[in-house]
Amino acid sequence: MTSEHSQPTNPVISQSGVQDTPDGRIPVGKTMPGEEPMLSVQNLKKVYHTDGGDIEAVRNLTFDLPKGQLACLVGPSGSGKTTLLKCISGLMAPTEGEVTLHGEKVTGPPKSMAVVFQEYGRSLFPWLRVAENVELPLKNQGMDKTARREVVAEALEAVGLSHVPKSYPWQLSGGMQQRVAIARAVAYKPEVLLMDEPFAAVDAQTRADLEDLVRGIWKKLGVSVLFVTHDIDESVYLGERVIILSSSPTVIQEDVLVDLPAERDQLETRSSQRFAELRHHVYEQIQLAKKGFRPEDAVANANA
Amino acid sequence: MTYIRTFLNIIALPLILLAIWFVSTLGETSFFVPTPQALVETFFETWTSERFVSDVFPSLGRLMIGIVLSILIGIGAGLLIGSFRWLRALLEPTLEFFRAIPPPVLIPVIMLLIGIGDEMKVSVIVLGAVWPILLNTIEGVRSMDEVLADTSRTYGMNKINSVRYLILPSAMPQIMAGIRQSLSIALILMVISEMFASTEGLGFAIVQFQRSFAIPEMWSGIVLLGLIGVILSFIFQLAERWILGWYHGLREIEQAA
Ligand SMILES: Nc1ncnc2c1ncn2[C@@H]1O[C@H](COP(=O)(O)OP(=O)(O)OP(=O)(O)O)[C@@H](O)[C@H]1O
Ligand SMILES: [Mg+2]
Numbered sequence: 001m002t003s004e005h006s007q008p009t010n011p012v013i014s015q016s017g018v019q020d021t022p023d024g025r026i027p028v029g030k031t032m033p034g035e036e037p038m039l040s041v042q043n044l045k046k047v048y049h050t051d052g053g054d055i056e057a058v059r060n061l062t063f064d065l066p067k068g069q070l071a072c073l074v075g076p077s078g079s080g081k082t083t084l085l086k087c088i089s090g091l092m093a094p095t096e097g098e099v100t101l102h103g104e105k106v107t108g109p110p111k112s113m114a115v116v117f118q119e120y121g122r123s124l125f126p127w128l129r130v131a132e133n134v135e136l137p138l139k140n141q142g143m144d145k146t147a148r149r150e151v152v153a154e155a156l157e158a159v160g161l162s163h164v165p166k167s168y169p170w171q172l173s174g175g176m177q178q179r180v181a182i183a184r185a186v187a188y189k190p191e192v193l194l195m196d197e198p199f200a201a202v203d204a205q206t207r208a209d210l211e212d213l214v215r216g217i218w219k220k221l222g223v224s225v226l227f228v229t230h231d232i233d234e235s236v237y238l239g240e241r242v243i244i245l246s247s248s249p250t251v252i253q254e255d256v257l258v259d260l261p262a263e264r265d266q267l268e269t270r271s272s273q274r275f276a277e278l279r280h281h282v283y284e285q286i287q288l289a290k291k292g293f294r295p296e297d298a299v300a301n302a303n304a
Numbered sequence: 305m306t307y308i309r310t311f312l313n314i315i316a317l318p319l320i321l322l323a324i325w326f327v328s329t330l331g332e333t334s335f336f337v338p339t340p341q342a343l344v345e346t347f348f349e350t351w352t353s354e355r356f357v358s359d360v361f362p363s364l365g366r367l368m369i370g371i372v373l374s375i376l377i378g379i380g381a382g383l384l385i386g387s388f389r390w391l392r393a394l395l396e397p398t399l400e401f402f403r404a405i406p407p408p409v410l411i412p413v414i415m416l417l418i419g420i421g422d423e424m425k426v427s428v429i430v431l432g433a434v435w436p437i438l439l440n441t442i443e444g445v446r447s448m449d450e451v452l453a454d455t456s457r458t459y460g461m462n463k464i465n466s467v468r469y470l471i472l473p474s475a476m477p478q479i480m481a482g483i484r485q486s487l488s489i490a491l492i493l494m495v496i497s498e499m500f501a502s503t504e505g506l507g508f509a510i511v512q513f514q515r516s517f518a519i520p521e522m523w524s525g526i527v528l529l530g531l532i533g534v535i536l537s538f539i540f541q542l543a544e545r546w547i548l549g550w551y552h553g554l555r556e557i558e559q560a561a
Contacts, residue, residue, distance in 0.1 A: 091454050108457075115458045122451035127473040127550040136469055137459035170554045188459065 037064035038224050039088070039192055043097035046083050057083040059249035060097070065192070070218050070225040072235035074282065075245030075253075076290050081228045082118075084250070085196050088226070089115050101192070110192075114185035118197040120177040124169040124184075131156065131165035134184045155187035158220075159213060175206035179213070186217055193218075193225045200230070208266050211238055215264060232286060236260075236278045237269060244282060246289045253289045256282060338520040343527070346520040351528060355509070360528070363506040366422055367494045370429025374486055378434045379479060382441025383471060392442065399439065407432035408496050415501065425497035425505075432493045433486040440482030444475025477551050480544050487536050495529065506532075 046058040057080040065071055075081050086092040088099050090109040099106040101113070117123040124133050134152045143151070156162050159179040169177050178198055185193055195214070199207045215238060218225050229235050235242045236258055244253040260274055269275055322340060329339045338346065351360070385391050407428055414424050414431075448471065456470045498507030506529065513522035545552070 086454075089458055091457060109460060111460055113458065115455070117451055117455065119451045122449050123455045125452065125469065125473070126554050127476075128469070136465075137461075140459060140461050140465045168550055168553060170550075170557055 038067040038069075038102065039065040039226075040100045040103075041065075041084075041088065041097070042100070044084070044087055044094050044099065045096035046080065046087055046092070047095045048083075056249040058087070058094075060251050061245075062097075063243060063252060063255065065224050065226055067191075067224055068222050069241065070215070070227065070239055071241045071243060072239035073226060073228045073243045073245065074230060074232060074235045074286065075250065076247050076286060077230060079245045079248050079289070080250040081230075081245065082196055084245075085115065085194050085226070085228055089113055089194055112191040114188045114190035114193050116178070116181050116185050116193070116195040116198045118200055120174065120181050120198070120201070121170070123181055124177060126168065126170055128168075129165065130161065130167050130169060130172070130180050133169060133180055134187050137184065137188050151187050152183075155183040158186055158217060159183040173206075175202045175210060178202060178210060182210075182213065182217070186221065189221070190223060193223045195225065195227045197228055197230065199234070207234075212264075212266065214238060219262075232279055232282050233270070236275060236282060237264060237266075242278075242282055244285045244289065247292060254285050256285075336519055338523055342520055343523055347524040347527060350521045350524045359504050359506055359509045362422075362504055363494055363498065364532070366425050366429065366497075366505075367490060370426045370433060370494065371487065371490050373426065373430045374433040374437055374490065375483060377430065378437025378482065378486070379441050379472075382438045382475075382479075383445060383467060385438075386442040386445025386475070387471070392446070396442075399435075403435040403439065407493055411497065411500050420501040425494070425502075428497040429490050429493045433490040436485035436489070437479065437482040440478040441475055444478030445471055447478075448474050477548060480548055484537075484540060484544075487540055488533065491529070491533055491536065 041061055041063050044058055044061045045056075048055040048057055061084060073081060073084070083092070087094045088106070090099075090106045090113075093107075101110050125136065128136065131152050134155055135148055138148045138151060152165075153162070156165060159182050161176065161179050161183060164172065164176070169180055172180070181198070198214075199210050202210065211234060214225070214227070217223075227235075227238055229238075239258050241258055242256045244256065245251075246253040256278065258278055260269060260272070260278070326340050329337060332339065385395055410431060411424075411428055414427050418424055418427065452470065452474065456466055461470065494505075495507035495510070498505035499511050502508040506525065510522055510525040510529075513519070513525060
């Protein structure tokens with residue numbers, strides 16, 4: 001991006017900046033009155049206590065994830081994205097604030113949540129074959145064998161890995177390994193799918209394929225997806241909404257509605273005018289975040 | 305081709321040693337050092353089927369029981385101790401202390417406590433062989449990959465499945481390394497335990513031969529012990545290749561990258 005460019009033709013709809021959207025659309029992050037948000041993060045704060053002193057990774061985060069939404073979370077490196085996901089998924093207790101799922105406080109990993117980690121090489125069981133990896137959570141749930149086999153085959157089919165059920169994960173390429181992890185999450189049939197920079201370590205072509213795969217699965221299953229990334233293009237291409245985090249200690253910098261058409265296409269969408277505008281806007285905000293600009297009213301607005 | 309090569313690799317050194325032995329005992333009349341031919345003859349004369357029943361099988365039986373118990377106790381206690389930080393902190397210094405005691409010196413004590421029967425001999429084997437397995441299992445459980453543990457937690461893995469599909473396999477490379485060390489310790493202790501107040505067994509037989517100046521017979525017993533050791537390690541390697549197939553495959557790929 002050059003520093004000189006035309007102003008966006010449409011205003012970018014920002015929830016933290018603008019409370020009422022000019023064209024009357026409902027801001028995505030806010031739930032309709034009376035409707036329970038699926039997942040809700042309230043005043044979340046996380047401080048790590050280390051030998052070298054306290055590290056405040058997340059200062060104050062508040063947002064809702066409505067049912068069936070695909071939201072992307074972008075933020076500079078070290079802004080506490082992984083920390084946030086670990087708190088949401090119940091792997092770690094927040095220092096202050098809380099996470100609720102269907103109004104219930106999350107104290108441990110909830111049944112209806114699945115997480116796809118960035119380190120695919122370390123999140124698949126190297127002693128289990130591909131199909132066994134996908135099958136294990138189901139086995140643990142006590143699903144019977146024939147049902148399991150069917151669900152596993154379906155999930156592998158969905159990620160395009162029907163041909164390698166008997167391979168070990170480490171025999172596959174990085175992109176294929178991440179597909180296995182996605183298949184495992186899909187087979188688990190979660191209500192909320194959390195993904196922590198799942199494609200950061202795969203090559204560009206594979207990454208584009210995997211992005212389309214995630215959108216496809218999201219549409220098919222109707223799950224709520226919280227997708228963490230540090231890639232601005234990816235966040236705009238994938239999400240219906242982009243939540244921009246400030247640099248550490250983290251608050252929400254901005255909450256942007258992505259009003260791109262539901263059908264997205266790597267070539268067409270990415271070359272559209274609106275994509276460029278949104279991308280530009282998110283990029284600008286991230287640059288601001290990196291420079292240390294902190295939206296002083298973000299907390300107040302998010303709480304409003 | 306590669307099989308022939310492997311085979312040659314295995315037998316090359318033994319052949320050379322045999323040749324040296326053969327040459328150096330040519331015309332030798334020393335009472336204490338038999339010639340290779342004499343030893344082979346003695347070997348088959350000594351280790352008859354009756355001897356196998358009276359001495360070798362009881363020894364092997366105790367060895368097997370000792371090894372199996374060591375593995376069960378070592379892995380069981382190791383899983384438990386490795387899973388709880390406080391338990392580990394509490395026990396580890398003490399375990400190191402017990403590990404440092406050479407088991408043969410415990411034989412007189414054990415004899416006083418539980419007599420001179422098979423229990424004593426098996427106890428001695430276990431007391432020596434359990435440590436490498438126990439300490440390696442603890443270490444293996446402790447060094448569990450964090451992402452893998454998080455993954456299991458997010459999928460709500462229950463205790464039994466965690467042990468079966470996560471903790472045990474992930475500690476298995478270290479456990480197997482511990483078992484390998486334990487095998488040779490167990491063999492040594494099998495022999496030593498039979499040198500005290502025994503009436504049968506391989507160790508007893510060797511000591512008997514030595515005391516009655518049946519020197520070639522004594523040597524043949526030592527050869528038999530060596531053969532048992534080799535067979536034991538061969539069986540271990542087969543088992544390891546089967547159990548840790550994934551690990552070796554993973555290793556190969558990591559090293560190639
Ligand atoms: N276990 C921990 N103990 C102490 N500090 C930690 C721990 N984990 C993370 N931190 C610190 O918290 C901050 C946020 O880390 P986190 O991994 O959540 O960031 P991130 O946004 O996921 O970064 P990246 O984009 O590099 O993945 C960092 O300053 C990091 O050093
Ligand atoms: Mg991270």
